[in-house]
Amino acid sequence: MAYSEKVIDHYQNPKNVGTLDKAAKNVGTGLVGAPECGDVMRLQIEVDDAGLITDAKFKTFGCGSAIASSSLATEWLKGKTVDQALKVDNMDFVEELNLPPVKIHCSVLAEDAIKAAINDYRAKNGLETIKFEESVVH
Amino acid sequence: MLKLPIYLDNNATTPMDPRVLEAMTPYFLEHFGNAASRNHPFGWEAEEAVDYAREQVAKLIGADPKEIIFTSGATEGDNLAIKGVYEMYASKGNHVITATTEHKAVLDTCKHLEKIGGEVTYLQVNAEGLIDLKELEAAIKPTTILISIMYANNEIGVVMPIKEISAIARKHGVLLFTDATQAVGKIPVDVQKDGIDLMAFSAHKMYGPKGVGALYVRRKNPRVKVTAQMDGGGHERGMRSGTLNVPGIVGFGKACEIAMLDMEEDTKRISKMRDHLETELLKLEEAYVNGSREHRLPHVANISFKHVEGEGLLMGFNKNIALSSGSACTSASLEPSYVLKALGLGDDLAHSSLRFGLGRFTTDEQIEYTIKAISETVLKLREMSPLWEMYKEGIDLSTIEWAAH
Numbered sequence: 127m128a129y130s131e132k133v134i135d136h137y138q139n140p141k142n143v144g145t146l147d148k149a150a151k152n153v154g155t156g157l158v159g160a161p162e163c164g165d166v167m168r169l170q171i172e173v174d175d176a177g178l179i180t181d182a183k184f185k186t187f188g189c190g191s192a193i194a195s196s197s198l199a200t201e202w203l204k205g206k207t208v209d210q211a212l213k214v215d216n217m218d219f220v221e222e223l224n225l226p227p228v229k230i231h232c233s234v235l236a237e238d239a240i241k242a243a244i245n246d247y248r249a250k251n252g253l254e255t256i257k258f259e260e261s262v263v264h
Numbered sequence: 265m266l267k268l269p270i271y272l273d274n275n276a277t278t279p280m281d282p283r284v285l286e287a288m289t290p291y292f293l294e295h296f297g298n299a300a301s302r303n304h305p306f307g308w309e310a311e312e313a314v315d316y317a318r319e320q321v322a323k324l325i326g327a328d329p330k331e332i333i334f335t336s337g338a339t340e341g342d343n344l345a346i347k348g349v350y351e352m353y354a355s356k357g358n359h360v361i362t363a364t365t366e367h368k369a370v371l372d373t374c375k376h377l378e379k380i381g382g383e384v385t386y387l388q389v390n391a392e393g394l395i396d397l398k399e400l401e402a403a404i405k406p407t408t409i410l411i412s413i414m415y416a417n418n419e420i421g422v423v424m425p426i427k428e429i430s431a432i433a434r435k436h437g438v439l440l441f442t443d444a445t446q447a448v449g450k451i452p453v454d455v456q457k458d459g460i461d462l463m464a465f466s467a468h469k470m471y472g473p474k475g476v477g478a479l480y481v482r483r484k485n486p487r488v489k490v491t492a493q494m495d496g497g498g499h500e501r502g503m504r505s506g507t508l509n510v511p512g513i514v515g516f517g518k519a520c521e522i523a524m525l526d527m528e529e530d531t532k533r534i535s536k537m538r539d540h541l542e543t544e545l546l547k548l549e550e551a552y553v554n555g556s557r558e559h560r561l562p563h564v565a566n567i568s569f570k571h572v573e574g575e576g577l578l579m580g581f582n583k584n585i586a587l588s589s590g591s592a593c594t595s596a597s598l599e600p601s602y603v604l605k606a607l608g609l610g611d612d613l614a615h616s617s618l619r620f621g622l623g624r625f626t627t628d629e630q631i632e633y634t635i636k637a638i639s640e641t642v643l644k645l646r647e648m649s650p651l652w653e654m655y656k657e658g659i660d661l662s663t664i665e666w667a668a669h
Contacts, residue, residue, distance in 0.1 A: 129579065137579055143648050160666035161651060162611035164573050164600065168650035185650040189575040193648065 136194035154247025274623035317517025341464025348490025357407030420555030421564025430459030472519030476512035580641030590617035
């Protein structure tokens with residue numbers, strides 16, 4: 127299967143690979159996927175007092191599309207407010223990266239990772255976690 | 265100068281040997297006749313060429329030329345053998361024994377039999393990829409007509425104990441069919457010494473052309489017959505109708521002849537490269553060989569690199585190195601290799617596997633390049649892998665409740 131140029135670029139030069147201090151109160155961590163499914167994404171956001179995402183990091187176990195989706199997610203998240211981040215949709219990844227149908231689950235996983243990270247941040251800061259519609263992954 | 269890309273997927277198909285192509289070309293242009301045309305020189309030439317190829321093929325496997333049925337490839341051979349025996353021996357029974365790690369052409373043919381009233385036992389394999397001979401014998405019943413066990417596995421290269429299996433089949437008067445696609449031309453296969461009754465194999469896995477193969481059907485002790493699966497002119501002793509693919513068959517014959525001459529030399533050289541590749545890659549942490557290393561084809565290695573996903577791994581070098589992965593991330597099912605799962609591998613390890621198939625044209629230089637490229641990519645992806653980080657922190661991954669499953 128041929129990958130799009132953008133997927134290849136993110137795979138070869140992934141943005142924001144790394145780890146934030148998951149114990150920190152202003153860091154939200156989302157860990158989604160499962161090793162048995164061949165995809166695990168960990169997405170972390172660092173949020174300032176104004177609710178602005180100042181940093182984002184990822185680590186991903188998965189195919190090139192999964193790596194590209196999470197790399198792209200970190201790029202998109204930086205500079206957004208948490209509320210804006212909630213509006214990122216899996217189809218945004220599909221369009222930006224030209225993902226074929228068989229790779230749509232990678233985009234769903236990236237959206238789930240963002241939501242999970244935000245909920246982790248909210249829980250740590252005494253905010254109610256948001257109930258999302260169960261996404262159908264795999 | 266090293267020429268890229270490097271081909272290390274010889275279990276999928278092999279390049280043609282130039283000597284094979286040379287033998288074939290006259291049969292496209294000058295000697296284009298139909299081998300079944302009995303009354304003019306074009307037909308005679310074609311028939312003569314087919315007869316000669318039949319001898320070359322038979323010789324490689326210790327058979328009589330009359331026992332070779334030319335087919336379009338191993339998938340057809342598998343179908344013809346299993347369905348053909350099932351129909352021909354219907355009065356004796358309807359039970360077939362096979363194994364879970366067989367090729368799809370065997371497994372799906374067996375599933376077809378189940379739909380039309382057949383009964384099939386699928387034997388499990390151990391962690392090495394081998395069946396248990398006691399289990400095999402225990403599975404035989406009065407209605408068993410066929411045992412279908414592959415000679416060597418296409419994904420892990422594990423070689424089954426065919427001699428022992430045939431001894432059990434003989435003892436109980438059951439026929440033995442083996443899909444020997446990966447073995448013939450690579451290791452010594454002898455239908456007499458091995459006690460094989462039917463055997464399918466293919467030219468394009470042994471440096472011959474695609475679209476041609478053979479089914480060996482024993483003629484003596486016992487005399488075996490299969491019901492034809494295609495109706496037509498009654499070619500190939502009535503077992504396989506259809507105009508013979510003369511150039512393909514000529515190439516197949518030549519490929520068999522070369523395999524016989526070069527096998528010892530090839531095996532020595534290729535297994536040395538395979539062992540070197542394996543030794544070097546196993547120097548990476550958490551790298552494991554899948555399947556038996558003792559009972560294995562000399563040119564195959566299947567290795568899992570834990571906490572790195574196979575398809576992601578391939579992407580790091582697949583412009584330059586052609587390999588297969590047990591990860592089925594590209595397939596719609598998202599299921600990893602059923603062969604690796606049958607060995608008892610967790611899905612995570614199955615997703616992390618690469619299959620190396622070396623061949624006659626593999627060079628030391630290519631292997632050095634491959635070792636370097638793969639080692640670098642594994643290290644790079646592990647830096648990016650949350651599982652690797654957790655593993656390094658001493659977290660037991662099996663204790664984590666994974667979401668979005």
